[in-house]
Amino acid sequence: AQSVTQLDSQVPVFEEAPVELRCNYSSSVSVYLFWYVQYPNQGLQLLLKYLSGSTLVKGINGFEAEFNKSQTSFHLRKPSVHISDTAEYFCAVSDGRGSTLGRLYFGRGTQLTVWP
Template sequence: AQSVTQLDSQVPVFEEAPVELRCNYSSSVSVYLFWYVQYPNQGLQLLLKYLSGSTLVKGINGFEAEFNKSQTSFHLRKPSVHISDTAEYFCAVSDGTGAGSYQLTFGKGTKLSVIP
């Protein structure tokens, strides 16, 4: 079974500073990787995904993530955060092959707080 570790439960950062939210997953032959964002009182929304190809993936709102197979990581980055980025961010993985690939396994989430 897959597992996902988000190393930081809370990350405070000043507005316009860069941020990195860390995510590690358990190794598998092939994986699909996702970052979802949950704004207060809203449903989860897909930020970006890695299925194959280029290891640097760009998403919405200026976020990007890099797939590192050797380190089994998929860290999320943004060079300059805004107040509106305050939200909870979830890393998720699914098996890239086989019948179980529809099932997402989520990390526990990282709460990003942007300080004015």
């Protein structure tokens, strides 16, 4: 089974500051990687995903993530955050290539709080 570690449970930051949310995964096979966002009392929404190709992936709302195979990391970044980015962010990894099931393994989440 895959495992995902989100290194920070809470990240407070001021508005317009840059932010990085860290994620490491453990897998010996090729995987797909994801970041989801959850606003209060909502379901999860896909921010971005890495399938293959360029290691820098751009997503919605100005977020991007970089896949680093040697460090088994997939950190999420935004150069300038807004108060509306306050939410919980989940890193996830899939079953692996060739699987049709698409089961996701989630990290424990990082609560990003943006202060004015």
